[in-house]
Amino acid sequence: MNTAFDTDDNMRDLYRELILDHARNPRHFGKMDDATHCADGINPLCGDKLRVYLRVNEDQLIAAAGFEGSGCAISVASASLLTDLIIGLPSSQARNYYSAVTQRLSNPDTIVAEPDSIDLGKLKALDGVREYPSRVKCATLAWHAMNSALNNQSTPVSTE
């Protein structure tokens, strides 16, 4: 399959199977009625809007995470990977991931090393966007929304 792109490394780097899989079948997708935190992320460039839901328990553990909205393959896959990753983490650790991911994707010239205690794992599948400045915003949209939700900001965050 995908013979047209066999020699087309850049496109395959951006749209890896893992990304396409999460875009087609986003995990934890849908409205969450018992969320304790929730925030919208808006990408004004394309009008995409994602809402990230979190349920944080009294031990400050993220017991549940989910999202809804519409977006491109990159933004949906990133949101799906985010929710997969942060469920079960302390909220402070989710913030560490937020910093690690946004810094890594926003610095095309240097790969920002993974800080101690952070294993980016599957999130490295998003590295392809580093070559596409206009798409970094897509990949970080859900992350900004999650951070804003944890900060209890009520206004939507924008990636512009």
Place this chain on the structure above:
Amino acid sequence: MTNAQKKRSHEAAIEVYRQDFPALQQTISDHPLVYLDSASSAQQPVSVIEAVAEYQRNDHSNVHRGVHTLSHRATEAYEGARDKIQGFINAASRNEIIHTSGTTESINLVAQSHCRPLLSAGDKILTTELEHHSNIVPWQLVCEQTGAELLVVPIDDRGQLDLDEFDNLLTDDVRFVAIGHVSNALGTINPVKEIVEKAHAFDIPVLVDGAQGVPHMQIDVQDLGCDFYAFSGHKMYGPTGTGILYGREKLLEAMPPYKGGGDMIIEVSFNGTVFNELPYKFEAGTPNISGVIGLGAAVDYLQSVDLQQIARHESWLLDYMTQEIGKIDGIRLIGTAENKAGVQSFLLDDIHAHDLGTILDHQGVAIRTGHHCAMPVMSFFKIPGTARASLALYNNTADIDQLIVALKKAQQLFA
């Protein structure tokens, strides 16, 4: 003629124009550039690039001020562009041609200087669901400032205005009508002449947003009968940061200045200031001299080509593009009005337009993706955005064929 012969004859006719545009002679990711985003910004012919460079190289100085040779040359070229534009759109007087930074500023100028002083609570402004944000937000702002209300003429599922509803909304309370000539998102050509006639029957002035009209057809503002016509230089093969507001002289004379500053005055003292006459009253500050000179060169270029032949070519190429895109399984065409300019919006399978744009770019094909600054149109179709291919005089069937190849590759990647 067979289809193949027709195709060849169209290619031959425009090949000569293609050569005038240096930007088209490049490759992107090892593919020849296929530029299908002229509705965002059209490429510039070498004559425009050279006119700007010539001013920068030899004539750079300020206009309307100096007694020296360079200032004379700059003033002559800058004011010469005004005369060219007057002729180009057949305005009755050069005083009716105001240089602005683009369509957006032209519309804001009318909203603030013409409408704002005349509006009060209960008054209505009429616009349409088809508009670009630049023909919506300035009216929302002036409504907020005055208590007036913005009424919206709806569209049908082909992207055409509901003219019956326009008639219903056109009442004695309406003080102003603002309508696009051609929809940037869908390519629909609106019957502006008819709309102007109807509005004038109620003595209501009409502004036409011509940003997408001027590049595709010969504009005669006197024949259209509109009171204001706004357009941008960079969509008609000129530089960015240039634009025109055409306005009827009587209306412009009655309007207060939009911005204050140098060049728009005759005398300034702290006891009072005497404003300059038209058109300078609306051109405060040092203008975009090089840009306007480039715009003048763009008008020269458009007058040197056969505009009717180009209009026929664009119309033929639009049909070809729509037909070829339509053959792809999983394509949904957005905007299928009967009367259209060279724009086609579409969606492919459930691939997000943004992904499509990136994949096409990788095949050298430049299209616009997203909401096209026309969010109400997207809301109408219940979609976040579209992919949009738009045509200019330099596009040929090879461009369309490469677009189709790239779309099929995107489809394979997402299969």
